[in-house]
Amino acid sequence: MAVIRPSSDLRNKYNEISDFCNRYHEPVFITKNGTGDLVVLSNAEYERLCGKQEFHRLLDEGIRAMQEGKSRPAEDFFAELEKKLGFEEV
Numbered sequence: 001m002a003v004i005r006p007s008s009d010l011r012n013k014y015n016e017i018s019d020f021c022n023r024y025h026e027p028v029f030i031t032k033n034g035t036g037d038l039v040v041l042s043n044a045e046y047e048r049l050c051g052k053q054e055f056h057r058l059l060d061e062g063i064r065a066m067q068e069g070k071s072r073p074a075e076d077f078f079a080e081l082e083k084k085l086g087f088e089e090v
Helices: 008-012 014-024 043-067 074-085
Strands: 003-006 028-032 035-040
Touching: 003 008, 008 014, 014 028
Parallel strands: 003 028
Antiparallel strands: 028 035
16 A cells, blocks of 8 residues: 655654665655655665666567577577586586
8 A cells, every 4th residue: 555645754754764665665655745746765675676677678678689580599598608607517
């Protein structure tokens, strides 16, 4: 459920907002004069969301490369990766 707080709570109840964001990994929506203004997230949740966005961007890039014929067989990629990581078969 969305948590909505007035902007004055940022000053007066910062620790409460911070504790909520960190404990529940949920955003707090801040209003200014009764209108949506900001969204507050914990740093960890922000980093998680950015990572998720980057993952989706890379997936889209890979799908485009496949559609344009700019890809290679998965077996070749994984063989090269295993070689780079030192997991070659003996």
